[in-house]
Amino acid sequence: MRRKASSSVAISLIVVAVVVAISAAYIGHQLSAYSAQVSELYSAVSSLNRTVASQASAMSSIASQQQSIQSQLSSLESSMRFPASAVDATGQQIVVYSEPTRIVSLMPSDTAILFAVGAGPQVVGVDEYSSWPPCLSALEANGTVKDIGSGWYPDPEVILSARPDMVFGVSSVPSNYALKQQFAAYGIPVVLLPDNTIEDVLQSIYTAGRLTGHTGTAQLLAENVTAELSYAEDSTVGLNRTSAALIVWPSPIWVAGNGTWEDQMITAAGGSNVFSNVNGWEPVDPEALLAARPQVIIYTAGHGQLNYSEFISTLYQELGPAADSVPAIASGRVYAVTGEYNDWLTEPGPFVGDGTILLSVLLHPEAYGMNYTSIPHVVSPDTLRLPVPASVPVISTPQCASAVSSP
Amino acid sequence: MRGGLLHLLLPVFFALSLFLGPYGFINPFSHGLGAFVLELRLLRALAASLVGLALAASGSGLQALLKNPLADPYILGVSSGAALGVLAAIAAGFVWPLAVSLSALLGGLAALALVMAVSSALGLTRTSMVLAGVALSYALSSIDMIIMMDLGPAVQGSLAWMFGTVAYALWGELAYAAPLMAAGAAWIFLRAGHLESLMLGDDVAESMGVRARRLRAEVAVASALSTSAAVAVAGPVGFVGLVAPWIARLGSGGAFRRIYPLSLSLGASLTVAADLASRFVEPGGMAPLTSITALMGAPVLVYLLARWRG
Amino acid sequence: MLEADSLSLAYGGRVVLEGLSFEAYPGEVLAVVGPNGAGKTTLLRALSGSLEVAGGALSCCGFSAAAGERLGAGDRISYAPAYPDVDPWISALDLVLSYRMGPRRPWARPSREDVGAALESLRRLGAAALGPRRTSEMSTGELKMVMLAAALSRRSDVLLLDEPLAYLDLRNQSIAMSALRAEARRGALVLVASHELHLLRLYADRVLVLSGGRAVAMGRVDSVLSEGLLERAYGVPLREERALVPSIHRAGGARERRSYCNYFRCGAPGRY
Numbered sequence: 001m002r003r004k005a006s007s008s009v010a011i012s013l014i015v016v017a018v019v020v021a022i023s024a025a026y027i028g029h030q031l032s033a034y035s036a037q038v039s040e041l042y043s044a045v046s047s048l049n050r051t052v053a054s055q056a057s058a059m060s061s062i063a064s065q066q067q068s069i070q071s072q073l074s075s076l077e078s079s080m081r082f083p084a085s086a087v088d089a090t091g092q093q094i095v096v097y098s099e100p101t102r103i104v105s106l107m108p109s110d111t112a113i114l115f116a117v118g119a120g121p122q123v124v125g126v127d128e129y130s131s132w133p134p135c136l137s138a139l140e141a142n143g144t145v146k147d148i149g150s151g152w153y154p155d156p157e158v159i160l161s162a163r164p165d166m167v168f169g170v171s172s173v174p175s176n177y178a179l180k181q182q183f184a185a186y187g188i189p190v191v192l193l194p195d196n197t198i199e200d201v202l203q204s205i206y207t208a209g210r211l212t213g214h215t216g217t218a219q220l221l222a223e224n225v226t227a228e229l230s231y232a233e234d235s236t237v238g239l240n241r242t243s244a245a246l247i248v249w250p251s252p253i254w255v256a257g258n259g260t261w262e263d264q265m266i267t268a269a270g271g272s273n274v275f276s277n278v279n280g281w282e283p284v285d286p287e288a289l290l291a292a293r294p295q296v297i298i299y300t301a302g303h304g305q306l307n308y309s310e311f312i313s314t315l316y317q318e319l320g321p322a323a324d325s326v327p328a329i330a331s332g333r334v335y336a337v338t339g340e341y342n343d344w345l346t347e348p349g350p351f352v353g354d355g356t357i358l359l360s361v362l363l364h365p366e367a368y369g370m371n372y373t374s375i376p377h378v379v380s381p382d383t384l385r386l387p388v389p390a391s392v393p394v395i396s397t398p399q400c401a402s403a404v405s406s407p
Numbered sequence: 408m409r410g411g412l413l414h415l416l417l418p419v420f421f422a423l424s425l426f427l428g429p430y431g432f433i434n435p436f437s438h439g440l441g442a443f444v445l446e447l448r449l450l451r452a453l454a455a456s457l458v459g460l461a462l463a464a465s466g467s468g469l470q471a472l473l474k475n476p477l478a479d480p481y482i483l484g485v486s487s488g489a490a491l492g493v494l495a496a497i498a499a500g501f502v503w504p505l506a507v508s509l510s511a512l513l514g515g516l517a518a519l520a521l522v523m524a525v526s527s528a529l530g531l532t533r534t535s536m537v538l539a540g541v542a543l544s545y546a547l548s549s550i551d552m553i554i555m556m557d558l559g560p561a562v563q564g565s566l567a568w569m570f571g572t573v574a575y576a577l578w579g580e581l582a583y584a585a586p587l588m589a590a591g592a593a594w595i596f597l598r599a600g601h602l603e604s605l606m607l608g609d610d611v612a613e614s615m616g617v618r619a620r621r622l623r624a625e626v627a628v629a630s631a632l633s634t635s636a637a638v639a640v641a642g643p644v645g646f647v648g649l650v651a652p653w654i655a656r657l658g659s660g661g662a663f664r665r666i667y668p669l670s671l672s673l674g675a676s677l678t679v680a681a682d683l684a685s686r687f688v689e690p691g692g693m694a695p696l697t698s699i700t701a702l703m704g705a706p707v708l709v710y711l712l713a714r715w716r717g
Numbered sequence: 718m719l720e721a722d723s724l725s726l727a728y729g730g731r732v733v734l735e736g737l738s739f740e741a742y743p744g745e746v747l748a749v750v751g752p753n754g755a756g757k758t759t760l761l762r763a764l765s766g767s768l769e770v771a772g773g774a775l776s777c778c779g780f781s782a783a784a785g786e787r788l789g790a791g792d793r794i795s796y797a798p799a800y801p802d803v804d805p806w807i808s809a810l811d812l813v814l815s816y817r818m819g820p821r822r823p824w825a826r827p828s829r830e831d832v833g834a835a836l837e838s839l840r841r842l843g844a845a846a847l848g849p850r851r852t853s854e855m856s857t858g859e860l861k862m863v864m865l866a867a868a869l870s871r872r873s874d875v876l877l878l879d880e881p882l883a884y885l886d887l888r889n890q891s892i893a894m895s896a897l898r899a900e901a902r903r904g905a906l907v908l909v910a911s912h913e914l915h916l917l918r919l920y921a922d923r924v925l926v927l928s929g930g931r932a933v934a935m936g937r938v939d940s941v942l943s944e945g946l947l948e949r950a951y952g953v954p955l956r957e958e959r960a961l962v963p964s965i966h967r968a969g970g971a972r973e974r975r976s977y978c979n980y981f982r983c984g985a986p987g988r989y
Contacts, residue, residue: 128691149691153567156574158691160444161430174497175567178504178575186443282556474804599823603815606804607867613767614796614877616789617820662804662811664823 081213088207089171089194090180096189099213100166104159105130106151106176109195110168112349113204115398116221119212125162127151131303132343132351135400144400154179164188168208170195195348198264201225205350221350224393228353229268231392232360235367236270242363244271245294245328248346250314252283261348269359270367271296286318290326296363297328300346301336301378308336308377333372335362339380340397351395357386410659410669416676417456424452424683429690454576455682456675457588458641459651461633463674464592464667466648467655471602471663472626473533480634480648483540483627487547488518489638490569494554497565507568508580508639512587515635518543523627531620536627570695571644573682584636591633592671598626603663645697647674650704657711677704718743718778719764719875719906725772726759732771733759737932739925743874746897746907748917748938751927752951757910758799760927761877764788764908765796778874790875792819797868799879799910801860805853809844809863810835812852816867838870839863843892858884865893869900876900876907882916894920914942926950 085095104125105111111130114123120133125148130136139145146162149155153175159167167183169176171192180190191211194200202222209218244266246256256262257278266273274292278284299311312334316323323329337345337358344355362379365372368387376383388394425448426432433441433448465480473482481487492514496507522539529535555562595602601622604612609619637644651674655666658673677700684703685694718741725735734756741747749757762768763775766788775782782788795816803812813835814827827835839845844862852860861884868876881897882890890913897920900907909921917924918938926934926941928950934941944955 147691149689150693153572153574153693155429155686155691155693156447157444157686158429160440160447163440171502174502174504174507174565175575177502178577181504181577181579182447182575185446186440279557471804476806596823600818600820600825603818604820606807607812607816608798608802610762610765610767610798611796611816612820614762614765614794615820616766616791656806660808660811662807662815664825 081215084210084213084215086191086207086210088191089200089203090177090192094189094191094211096166096211100211102162102164102166103212104148104162104164104167106148106154106159106167106169106179107173107193107195108132108151108343109201109204109347109349110170110193110208111136112343112347112351113193113201113208114168114212115400116350116395117205117209117212118214118217118398119208120398120400122212125159125164127154132340132347132349133398133400134340135398139400151176156182166191166211168193172196196259196261197348198229198261198268198352201261201348201350201352204348224395225350225353227393229356231388232269232353232356236360236364239270239364239367241270241272242296243274243292243294244296244298244359244363245274245289245292246345247297247299248281249283250299250311251318253286253289253318254281254283256281261352262345265345265352265356265359266363268356269363271359271363290319290322293325293327295327295331295333297326297334298345298359298362299334299336300342301338302342302346303338308334311336331372332377333362335375335377335379337379339382341380341384354386354395357388357392357394358384361386410655410661410665413655413658413669413676414672417672417679420676420679420683421452421456424448424455424679427683428686450576450578450581451573451682452679454573454581454640455678457581457585458573458637458644459647459674459676459678460671461588461592461637461674462644462648462678463651463670464595465630465634465637466674467652467663467667467670468595468598468602468626468630470652471605472623472630473537474605475533475537476653477649478537479645480630480637481544481643481645482537483522483631484518484543484547485515485631485634486638486643487544487551488521489515489635489643490551491547491554492517493568494551494558494565498554498558504575504577505579508584511639511642512584512635515638516631518547519627519631519635523624531623533623536623567693568642570693571642571697572685572693573641573678573696574685574693576640580640584640587636588633591629591631591636594629594632595626596667598622598629599664599667602626606663641696643697644678644700646701646704647677650700650708651677653708654704654711657708657715719908720776721773722775723773724763724770724775726756726763726768727771728759728768732930734927734930735772737773737927739932739935741906741908741923743904743906744901745922746901746909746920748921748924749908749910749927750912750914750917750924755927756930757927758879761796761879761908761910764875765794765877766790767796792871793873794875794877795868795871795873796877797861797864797879797881799883800857801852801864803852803860803864806851808849808851809839809855809866810848812863813838813867813870817870835866835870838866841869842866842896843889856884858886858889861885862889862893865896869896872903872905874905876905878907879910880912881909882911882913890916914947917942 082099083095083097085093087093101122102124103114103119103122105114105123106127108130111126112132114120115133123145125146126136128147128149136145140147148159148162152173156179165188167188167190169179169190169192171194176190176192180192183190191207193204193207202225205218205222209215246262246266248254248256255275255278257275257280259280263273263276274294275284301307301311315329328334341358344351344358361368362375365375370387386394425445428448430444433445435445462480466478469478469480469482470476489511492510493507496510522536522543525539526535555565558565601617604615604617605619613619652666652670654673655670659666659669681696681699681703685696685699688694688699720740721737724737726733749760751757759768763770764777769787770782770784772784775788777788778790778793780788780790814831817831817835818825818827836845836848839848842862842865844866847855847859847863865881868878881893885893897907897909911917921938923936924938924941925932926946933950934946948955
């Protein structure tokens with residue numbers, strides 16, 4: 001039996017051992033399968049990591065490719081914009097090979113046009129009288145834009161100390177011509193923009209846009225101005241023309257006559273200039289004002305130098321009691337235009353369209369469903385809102401960017 | 408001896424004029440924009456020197472010729488004629504600088520021709536020359552005013568010209584105006600002996616061989632030549648032509664031959680100094696050269712007069 | 718050396734002198750007298766070359782002038798006017814120097830020799846102290862002395878002096894007269910126009926009397942100047958106004974009467 005017991009023990013031991021061995025083998029196999037799985041998983045994870053990394057680098061390479069494409073596009077665009085050439089008011093062709101980054105403007109109208117076509121960031125110097133856009137004073141305060149003094153009698157050295165690569169003047173000031181010839185010797189183009197009529201304004205917008213690399217914006221702006229002019233004309237079509245006098249200075253009485261943009265604006269706004277027999281801006285006798293009998297008198301009062309009541313008393317001083325015989329004075333249709341509205345009328349800038357709409361409101365309030373008694377004597381952006389629909393593009397005051405390139 | 412020292416003023420002011428300005432000090436060896444501004448300063452200083460020299464020559468000659476201590480280069484109507492030429496050009500649309508300066512030159516010479524014609528008919532005496540010149544000046548000035556009123560805003564630009572400035576001088580202008588200024592001044596120099604004899608009395612001068620009538624014609628033309636050319640470059644700069652001969656006379660003393668070169672040099676110095684000052688008096692704008700020469704010259708004149716009296 | 722032959726002179730369109738014939742020689746002082754407007758200054762101006770000859774001929778020191786011409790004797794002649802019209806701002810020394818240097822050579826500067834000669838000339842006339850003074854600060858008499866010094870500074874062959882003694886005080890007149898005689902001794906011809914009849918015999922050798930557009934007498938001072946002549950030439954009754962010409966006492970003899978009665982209508986002898 002002992003032999004039987006030991007053999008059964010042996011057999012059970014062997015069975016156990018076999019089971020254990022099989023289990024161990026199985027477990028081992030499973031383990032190795034698991035470990036193979038784990039390492040597979042591990043390699044899968046690491047390959048996934050690699051994929052992510054390569055995807056990230058692929059993304060970043062795509063991003064940098066995108067950037068280089070963008071800069072290529074913009075240099076392509078500017079190589080399409082430049083070299084640019086345009087003819088200024090003197091008939092001289094000006095060729096610009098690269099985008100001007102340091103522009104000096106000698107006249108308020110030039111400044112206004114430059115900012116309106118989007119060349120504001122490129123402007124580094126303006127004359128002492130430039131006041132539009134209103135953020136200009138902030139730019140001058142922080143030193144981005146330099147005050148280069150008078151545009152009527154410009155000092156070449158002061159202008160050059162702003163290190164310009166382009167200067168904008170106007171064709172009606174003789175000293176600008178001398179500057180043009182002087183600076184030509186160094187290759188700084190002095191662009192003289194025409195500044196007498198509304199057509200001049202449109203031409204200036206186009207020229208300024210072309211030479212500063214903002215053709216598209218300029219085109220849009222010119223179209224907007226034309227649209228505004230058309231709106232003013234259409235609003236007042238068929239109405240009897242209101243006779244008007246536009247007075248730029250009260251004593252002696254300086255009026256805007258034939259050949260000025262104010263005259264054209266009055267006509268486009270459905271009025272007729274009583275002083276169209278006068279050429280340019282000229283002083284007239286008080287008797288001439290009495291004889292002309294305008295129905296509306298518009299006075300461009302600057303930015304608050306002379307107010308409405310002073311203007312009226314000056315008129316009474318000059319005309320005497322006969323002042324009451326002037327229809328405009330008798331009916332109270334005498335308007336002193338101040339603030340930004342004043343610039344709209346006094347500068348041949350990108351807001352001539354807005355100015356024309358303003359004039360049409362003053363001359364024909366009935367076309368807008370208003371009564372002339374509801375129009376205040378002091379006309380400014382604070383006291384009179386232009387009743388124009390949203391479809392009519394009124395000029396938006398440009399924001400001033402602070403970017404400026406170093407000389 | 409003292410007169411010799413006064414000649415030094417010109418190179419001193421000339422040098423200062425090259426180094427000082429709103430742009431700052433410029434290294435003479437720099438390139439680029441600085442070199443261009445330096446060139447502009449050189450042009451300005453040269454133009455100012457020549458203009459001052461020409462006006463002083465004209466003033467000296469006329470003061471001696473007309474025996475009038477208050478004579479200035481414009482007494483024969485040259486500046487009104489030049490102004491008329493300029494305004495006519497601007498009104499007609501010829502606004503390029505060369506056209507403007509040529510019109511000034513022609514206007515000045517035409518005015519002189521008219522004055523000489525009228526005065527010739529009256530015997531070409533000193534009195535007839537002065538009267539014709541003054542009358543023409545008034546007549547032309549009134550025409551100038553009428554044109555200025557008509558110009559509208561462009562009148563402000565022409566006003567800049569009226570007050571005189573060398574800031575807008577061009578090499579081309581100097582090229583044609585400088586020989587004329589030099590010729591006028593040289594011609595008067597050649598007649599310096601005759602003018603000095605004229606100071607002894609007309610009959611004494613005639614007894615020495617000076618033909619007074621012919622001398623009057625010559626000096627008037629020479630003075631108008633240099634004055635017109637000066638006005639063509641810088642506009643009608645006043646006071647220099649009147650005061651430079653006086654400072655020479657009071658500061659150095661002596662007869663015409665001796666004070667003439669000194670008055671030329673002083674005229675040049677005064678104008679260069681005034682141009683230099685104008686850059687700082689109103690930087691960015693334009694301070695009229697006439698006012699500054701007056702502000703600088705008048706105290707010197709008063710001082711010299713007071714010292715002479717005492 | 719100086720010769721006028723039927724000389725006529727006109728001034729301002731008016732004939733002032735006609736038919737004037739005379740001669741003058743170096744080394745003498747010739748006085749020219751006559752009423753105001755008789756043509757003394759005109760004659761002097763013609764001789765100095767600042768007036769054209771209207772008719773006849775004029776010659777002096779190697780130059781001559783016919784009708785329509787001026788006598789251009791240049792440096793040989795020095796002229797001093799009756800009333801100086803000089804620049805008020807120059808000094809006396811400058812005046813003399815300018816005179817001495819003349820109108821030629823615009824670059825000329827007074828040499829040391831010029832300055833020395835000018836100072837000497839002023840000193841000789843007692844006007845050395847006036848040298849640095851401006852002409853506007855002098856009296857007319859002082860200015861005349863300076864002008865005289867200027868004219869003498871050139872040491873020319875001919876001196877033409879219009880009223881050199883006018884405005885001068887007693888001392889200066891004496892100095893001037895001595896200077897004139899000294900010039901004559903030097904060999905110059907001195908022509909003097911004068912109103913100071915009583916001084917003529919002190920410095921003049923001969924006298925030429927002009928009246929009514931003609932020469933009415935010429936000769937030595939002593940022999941020509943007589944009461945009769947002067948009465949007729951000047952139209953003044955000297956008998957009653959004897960004090961006017963204190964040194965002229967002579968009533969004039971028959972021979973003189975004959976000579977000047979050629980020109981004047983004379984009444985019976987003894988009647989003036």
